[in-house]
Amino acid sequence: MLKVDGAAARRSVDMVVVGDASCGKTSLITTLVSAIFPESVPRVLQQVRVPPEETADGIALSITDTSSAQEDRAQTLKQVAQADVVLVVYSSAEEATFARVRSYWLPEITKVFKGSIIVVGNKSDLVTKSEEHAAELRGKMNPLLGDFRQVDACTECSAKLNINVSDVFQLAQQAVVYPIAPLFNTQTRELAPRFVGSLRRVFRIFDQDKDDMLSDAELIDFQETCFGARLQPTDIEDVKTMLEAEGADNVAAAGITFKGFLRIHQKFIERNRAETAWLVLRQFGFNDRLQLMVPRRALSLERNNRTRHKVAPFPGVVRDQSVELSKAAQAFLDDIFHQFDRDRDQALSSAELDEIFSICPGGMRPWTASRFATAFSQDHAGTTANNSDAATTTGGDEDPNELLTVDEALSAGAPPAALSYIDDFPFGTRTDANGNISLSGWRAQWHMITLLQPHLTLLFLYFLGFDSGKERALVLTRKRAVENACNDLQRHTVRAFVFGAQGVGKSSLLDALTGGGVAAADARTPSSYTFSSEYNLDEDARRKRSCRNVVGRVRSKSSTGGATTVGASGAPAPTRHFVLTEVAAEDDALEEALANDMVDCDLAIMMFDSTNPSSVDWLAGLQKRIPESVPLVFLATKVDLAEAERLLGETQGSGKGAAAVAAAAKAKARMTKEDMLAEDPAHISQAIEEATMLCASYSLPNPEPVALVLPKNRLRLGKLFELLLSAALRPDLARPVSEEKRAQQRRQRLIRSSLRISLVVSVLVGAGLLAHSFLGSTRKQSASESSQGTSLQASSAPAPRVPADDFRYDYDGYQTSSPATR
Template sequence: MAGVTAPAAAANLAGKSGVRVVVIGDPGTGKSSLIISLATEQFPENVPGVMPPTRLPADYFPDRVPITIIDTSSSPEQKAKLIAECQSADAVVLTYACDRPSTLERLSSFWLPELRRLQLKAPVIVVGCKLDLRDEQQVSLEQVMAPIMQSFREIETCIECSALRQIQVPEVFYYAQKAVLHPTAPLFDQELQSLKPRCVRALKRIFIMCDHDKDGALSDVELNEFQVRCFSAPLQPTEISGVKRVVQEKMPEGVNENGLTLTGFLFLHALFIEKGRLETTWTVLRKFGYDNDLKLRDDLIAAPIKRAPDQTLEMTSEVVDFLRGIFNMFDIDNDGALLPAELDDLFSTAPENPWSSDPYKDSAETNVLGGLSLEGFLSKWALMTLLDPASCFANLVYVGYPGDFGSAFTITRKRRVDRKKQQTQRNVFQCYVFGARASGKTALLQSFIGRQPSDAVPSNSERFATNTVELPDGTRKTLILREIPEGDVRSLLANKESLAPCDVAVFVYDSCDEYSWQRARDLLVQVATHGENTGYEIPCLIVAAKDDLDQSSQALQESTRVSQDMGIETPIPISVRLRDLNNIFCRIVHTAQQPHLSIPETEAGKTRRQYRQLLNRSLMVVSVGAAVAVVGIAAYRVYAARKNSSS
């Protein structure tokens, strides 16, 4: 890889229309002189207190990005303005005077800690001004700055200059611009002297995309295609040989009989970065669509999703087939499950494993070794599609899906339409699980994914469980259970559209505890009322948990009466401890498939329904009466016309 850059393209891909550089430092360190000397190419005789903003044109440096330089005052009364300027900076130039050691000491004792206190994210360029006045007996810049850079990793580079002698003045701002357009921090860990994990993941994905024959190495032809794509210039055969020779000398496993291996590819980029040629690696990353956070740019993976609140996305059969293939590819030991290490390998071309944290981490069934079955694998993708379609699509792209957003997902029909048509075509159903604390909600979710209730980590936040359910007719549907903590119900129902994504709601109560039933009843009424008021009515089921223990007869009688009064199925008794689940998950899916049934009706809802029926009957009587009147008038007119004609 020759590393020839395409400056204009690099600037555009960096996403920067201009770079804002703020110059700070102790009084008298040469800030204003440095700026004037850069702009006029001569040393100023009279230096103003603070220079007005200075703009360098786009063609000043090869990257063709204009630079605006902001001078600052370090006087106490200007501190607020100084802070504001630093917080809006793309890069900070921090100056000290080479002839005043006290200003160098102030970098560590004041300036750098202050920038850190402000949580500044911009790279810092430390500049020693007045190089012409430096005592020649002083130690080298490298010796002086090494311990400071060790303590303050935000320092991108250090340089000395002389505005009077015009020594390395443009270089100061070239390095500042370079630190913004080609930052080191996302790519390289200075302390470990190695590529950062996210950089490795991005480069690995690029390598796999360029390895067209999938033999684990870039051949000479593939290397040349890569070079042309990134740098618009081919490599000569001697250059390719030279690249491979350098890699082989330093890292023998970086080259094999088929060409440059992934190890060698990563080594080359680490070498570029160590030699200060970050623009080479950044050009490669940006040509393949990566931004400064080493994620694919939004315009490559985002798509406007226009849907109603009661519509959701589901994966197409094309994506499901792709995921089956990916699963089999990474199931190295062919045991029908992806072990954690195999799953990490599958996501090794994504910025991170998206399932390593909630809500996905413990949402699906695993075997005793932590292996994820194909059904669990597909269920997790279905959960991600439901909760975050944009992230789901991004991760599909990261693991190699070649299609676009439209080929990956389909938008379901509105749930309101499903209720009117009394059927649904969905393959993925979401069930909200309500209930009092310790009612058995978590145990229900854990049993759905083959785990013991004791395996659940205590949490006051929402919990998800996803799995496939085989129905009596042999078809399989994906069911997603979402546990709603008791304390979150009020805030959930404060949102008018909160029930729109829900296909069915389950209300769990401890059949031994009368209070638990009362809470379940109250929650059922709240949800039913919310549905009646918003138009997002949902089918509901009552689950009597802990059926193996001594039951509360009052709770049993009350729950049976309430279910009958509200027009839903009588409570379903289950015992997770005895694994007697009464076919609950099939029953949940069956209820979701009949969206017009099992919708609870409150007393207020019944009153409104009766009023509407009465009103409709009244309107019908009025309309019939009006029709009779119209007919009567027409008959009279005919009679009158005949009478007039006869006379």
């Protein structure tokens, strides 16, 4: 469980003791400190401090004695206003002092103090203990508790005999550390609504099987997690027996119901055991005001990184990667859908969505979070986290256990940009005929939120009880540089920017993805937005709203015409969640879309009006600013006319080159504007021909015809989205190639060809030299072997005998042959 240990840890408690003179205020404090009743005491005791090591809970106590004199009234009330808890002391032996508690002390104190008050009857040793006295005491205290909601408890003690003295101050300390007022209404004897909502979140966290009950195993898990003790089977049976005796709907066959869970906590509170409820609440992030605090570690992506390198908490630094839901988070959200689909119609109605997000602060949803940020900051202005100044920073060395308020958590990520607008719910995803969100739409909506504003996904998964301590909530995709090198986009959520001049039909294309068609744009009115009556759109909000995002599930188109793309491994590729972002034609939105080399864009969809050639000129100017790494697809809208569709089909089927298309475009360009307006097909043909020529100049496929009228074109639009997704998944097929790049590619091809030829020639020459060298060495070896054989034969034959006189020496000393020979 994602626990928040010590969510409201307190180090000290300031107590102020007030009451009439001679009631024993000073004696009570002295007996606590020294354990000895003083025979004489000063008029007002100096402030007493009890170190934490001397208290049971390790909390330091500061006890302030006060004067009851009328002239010190202002000073006494000032001390009361600065206290954490006030003890009002009266004498149990003097009825008049108790009457003064009701008539004077409590009215005066409640004017300046809003904390807990403990009413203490001292000198109980002077009163006879009996059933009559106990009944009389209850008769006095119950009206007091009913009339003054700040009075948490009433008790008696004896400073002289040291009876219940330590219990009095322990009760006062617990009234601060474990206050009853936020949990229980002492007047109506009912649990506070905010406490019920807090327990609902705890109940749902431990309801692991999502059956709206706590089984025996889940109840044991709750006990071990919150209190470190294991329930025995007999203990569970005793609890169930007690609950069944108080109401049949507290227990069911499968376990304890939520109503029974509430009754368990109410029983503890009624027995002055409020610390039991607070131990549970604080372990799950609730502070003293029952406001849910968010630990910074719940918003961190570090646990989701597979590497050992530290990752920035939110995208913006890791711009080359996007964020997606983990399988565990997807399964968790699917379980929530099925749990709260009460009518089993495979869709979530508005009431069912309300129930899902009832455990979130203020009942907000991810698509309404931006509207709640300002409201929360105003409503909880006095609540601060441990270090609120660091809440807006990301990365660095922040304490992962630092607690943030909801407003700080909402602003902890990068501020949502215009292109990250997600408030167009439910029009941004698929719904059924009644406008209820389907399972497919529920999944798609969360995938889109994770892609555009991942910190919101982390925050709401924490609200809804996802255990990120056991499973990763989000994962990072492969780096885009790797995917570009492999020409294989393996992201499960793909994003496309939709560009086009005003009026070309961008919104209609977005509506077609969610199944709304052209009619959906007319249905979107301010009243259709959740909480729109409480939310006034300023200019910035309207600008963001004009840059819509929608999401839908799309199957990629295979090369064989099948339904899915087959990857390199031979396995069918899964369906993708396809996010379309409408980029308004205004300069601000365009600049944001084109920033950072469009690293957030997987595909640029260039839409033009086939009846308006100027819309093509607008795209031609934009084309020069789009990086060549981004794949492009041109769409020709408003081609419902048969002539326009026929002309486009002829252009695509005839295989006309760029020169032929340009010639046709120039011929049409000679027409006047009036002639074009008078003849729609000719006007359409000029826009299509100019777009086709623009595509040809960048080696892009010809424009695709689009007729955004549902339902008759639903099948064709489905194939269109398959085509668009395929272009994003295989980006090399749709990347623009400029003249400069083509020239560069030609040079590179020429260099590569030259290198190949040089390599082949070098190999052939080297092989020839090697063969020649080998043959030469072979010949030499053969000749050497022949000569060695002849010498060996000559040396083995007997030498002929020559007579001695056959030799003589000439005068030069040289041996010559015999005279006969010469």
